[in-house]
Amino acid sequence: MQDCLHTPDYLVIYRDKVVVYEIKPLEVLTSLIKDRPHHWAYENGFFTYLPPHKHFEEMGITHQVVPSETISWIYSENLRIVSSPAIVDSECDEHTLSRIRQFVAKHEPTCLATVLERLRLPNGMDILRAISDGQVFVDLERCSLWDPENLSICSTLGNARLVGTAVHELAAEARRGEDMAWVTCNPKHLLLVGLRFALVMGADTSEFGSISTYGERTHQRLRKAYKDQGLQGLIPKWDKCGRKRKYSPEDIDFAIARIRIDRGSTNHDSVQQSFARYRVDISEAAKQGKVIGSVGISLYYGLWRRRRHNLKDAHGVGGKRKANSDSPYGDPAVQKPLCTLPFQVAHSDHCSLPVLCKESDRFPQLSSLVCHKHQEILAAVVRFEPPSTVTLGLLMRQCVRKHGYLPRYIYTDCGSDYRSKQFTIAMADLGVSVMHRPPARAKAGSEIERYHWTLQETAIKGGTGYVPPVKTTRGVSSSHQPRNLEHRRHRDLLVDINIAIDMINDGSAYEEDGQDLIRLRKQSEDLFGPQGVPHEMDFRFHVCTSPFIKDAHSVTEARGAIRWNDRRYLSPVLVGQSIKVTALHPRLDPESGGSVMYFFLDGRWHTAICRERLASAGRSIESILKEAAHDYEARGATASLLPLHEAIEVSRRARRGDNRLTSYSGPDLSRNLRVAASDYQSLEAYVTSGSSNDEDFLVAPTPCRQSLDSALPDSGDIDEWDDLGEIEIHDGDAP
Incomplete structure (x- = not known):
């Protein structure tokens, strides 16, 4: 049997076992079972990749294949946030943690932005550290942390699960494509809605201490309300308190009926056209003796955006929507985002x-x-x-x-x-x-x-x-x-x-x-x-971002030089040694103008410098040994680009x-207009008369803060790494 390389995705070490996970989309797993039945199997609801399963089993390691669709993307994104190095490595004093616990216990459920503002914390890392350490709680499988206005932080794990349950059930109702305004529940009632839902569904309520205060009559009333009205019957009737609502349910239904027609039209009517037709419908209804209140334009816009017509209409013709790659429209609300925070x-x-x-x-x-x-x-x-x-x-x-x-x-x-x-x-x-x-x-x-x-x-x-x-x-x-x-x-x-x-x-x-x-x-x-991922412009980073030299097949000279492209790169480490250059894994620094080479010897990286190249470029060895690190001065879409x-x-x-x-x-x-066209090119010395060749206008490196006019042109042989112009992107901090 021919050996083959196999690399799983994750290796997880538990207290009592070691598990290797391999994650693939369900569509890929289905095709693998069909195309390679001798390697892949599906039994009892689990996929198995037979060769690595047997191999890892002999070592006492469990190999599991997991469809990517079964992994909660909300949970994975939340774990990415709380497990980031900035959160894990942060230090939070006990006094700050105590203030966070007391505030959350008094105002639960609350959100990250509210805690940050009311406690006047410098940033949200202390709150995220408290969530990571179990000082306060969030249902990470159902509630998102990347939205600072999301009310999901609670003082106990039980309350956090109740809030997560309410959020999950309300989202499920909204995805069914019905025109129900009640799904926008007041966030302050999420805890109560989740508590009532857990009671109705007969969940284990031992960890919810407040349920013991409910009498049997209340239990019966909630069950009947859920049986008759569904989840809507569990939401507190807060809309009936205070002043009378401006629009009746009949007024809203009349507007929704017009929106349903226009959004499902093949003419792709705009919201303004639909609102004009709605006003005409109101006039005709008044002539017929019907009393219907006219909703405002802002409310009509909200109802228009809430209408999920694609999903319902597709099911109405006997099937789901096409895949996003084949469909002309896609709903971002039901797609997993590629990331939730900048720089991810x-x-x-x-x-x-x-x-x-x-x-x-x-x-x-x-x-x-x-x-x-x-x-x-x-x-x-x-x-x-x-x-x-x-x-x-x-x-x-x-x-x-x-x-x-x-x-x-x-x-x-x-x-x-x-x-x-x-x-x-x-x-x-x-x-x-x-x-x-x-x-x-x-x-x-x-x-x-x-x-x-x-x-x-x-x-x-x-x-x-x-x-x-x-x-x-x-x-x-x-x-x-x-x-x-x-x-x-x-x-x-x-x-x-x-x-x-x-x-x-x-x-x-x-x-x-x-x-x-x-x-x-x-x-x-x-x-x-x-x-x-934090990095500094140090020696290691310059080595990692320098390309390997592929055509170096010579041997180092006794005087400590590496010969490449008719140049000699000197290093005292190589004096008296004769080593194949390919064994040194040489790299050429792309910003040095061909002056600096890195090589690996005795378990570490070293620098070799071409002195002839430095002399022709008008630079010193000291400037090269600064590892070409330049410190820049920081400073500071659908509309018209006028x-x-x-x-x-x-x-x-x-x-x-x-x-x-x-x-x-x-x-x-x-x-x-402060443009760094290149950190090492003289922009005034680009052009030489009678030629437009790359090798005629390129010059050697110059320090970043040195005047551009002071760089000396070099007419010698220039390699491909010299031709570069960089654009300085400013971060807007400095005036």
Whole structure:
């Protein structure tokens, strides 16, 4: 029998056993049983992968196959929050815990935001630590922690379960597609609703001390109310207290009847059109002698949003809705979110920019990291070289420089650079998990594609060197072809991109409804703590983000040098030794301009420096030994992008010396023009006369705070890692 490699997903150690879990979607498990019946089996409601099951059983380990559909995504997301390093490693004094316990006992059920505000705590990590330690309780399987307004925190485990039961049952009623306004129960009554439901269902009430105060007559009344009205009969009649309701149930039902017709129409009527028809219906009903109150536009909007027509209509024709990948519409309310907090999941992809630059014949390539939660642009890099593991390493460095964290998960397409061994090893060393988009789901990861399209429509289109689609330039004379017109300077391109990224992140790019994505992320970090993987720009991080050298097949020289590409990289560790270079696993630092190489020897990483390269670049050994760590100065979507278009136009006219623009009255744009096109390239020394080759304009590294005009051009042989331009993404903290 041929040996095969098998890697399970999780290894869990219990007090009395060790279990290996393998998680797969139910659809995949069903197809495996059909295609490989000799390897897979289904008995007594459990899936079994026979070869590893037998292998682990011989070692005394239990192997279990779990369908992913059986795992509660709410529970897993809650565990991700309370088990994050920021929460586990935090220190909370007993006085703060006592204040939290007393407040929750007095105001249960309460929410994270209320406790934080009333107790005036600096952040929400003390509350989450109290939940993790069992000081206060939340039903983690039914109630979400990532919503700070969710009233689910209780003083006892029993009360938390009652609140979770009420939330679960009310959500189940809402998913049935009925037009029932009562499912929006007042949150302060969740505990009472859960208590009554547990009593009616005959659950074990030994842990609920308050139930013992209920008499038998109350038990009978609640059972009868549940039998006649369902869950609605258990909700307190709080709506009958106080002033009389403005609209009767008949008024609401009349409006819902019109909404049911219009939302199910194939004409895709808008809510405004539906409300106009509703007003006409009211007039016709009045002529017939019916007395029906007209609801306001705001209430009509709420009823319109509440109408879940897709699910009910699909069941009405004899089947469920199609899969989300095949259906033109999807309801986010019933889909598992990819993440719940910033920096948990980030999308990464590359985009070819349709613009011609003076410095190269190739199109610039934009690589970026976009947070899935709020679509904040975390990091971006521009190069003229095709995307590779070098680009990804530089992208990780840019993200850590700006934020000090890497995303816990990177969500990518199935590109070769993301599936390479180098990237896999680097992410494993950095503690970052990589998820690939399913090939059958074309809509997955569309957030970063939308950002790339917005960037092309604003920072690229309409400027010098823009390359329109082929169908636009077909039939145009050669003198008007983009390659024969004026090309854009690389520096100007980076300035436009930097303006677009700044304004998208702070929300000023949109004419209306723009959200400050940086502020949203910082608010989340204040409540739940940073969710990313913390890193520093130290020696280890630079090694992990440096690509391996594949074509080094020589032997180290006796004077302590590694010879590669007609260069010698010197290190005192190698003096007097003759070692195959491939055994040293050499890496080349992508930001050193070919000056620094890392190699592995005697259980640790070392640095080898090319002195000739440093001399030609005008740099010192001391600057290289700082590990190329640059400290940047931090500073600071459905609406129109008019403000972003105007800002880029102002910048372009300013660079042309055209001061005739008078229509823009926005804030001073000087804060957006501080662009670090590259941490080691001289932007003024890009162009050499008579040539547009990459190797003619690239220069050696210069310190970040050094003047751009002071870098010395280098006409020597430059390797592929030199061609890089980085975009500085600001976090908006400093003025």
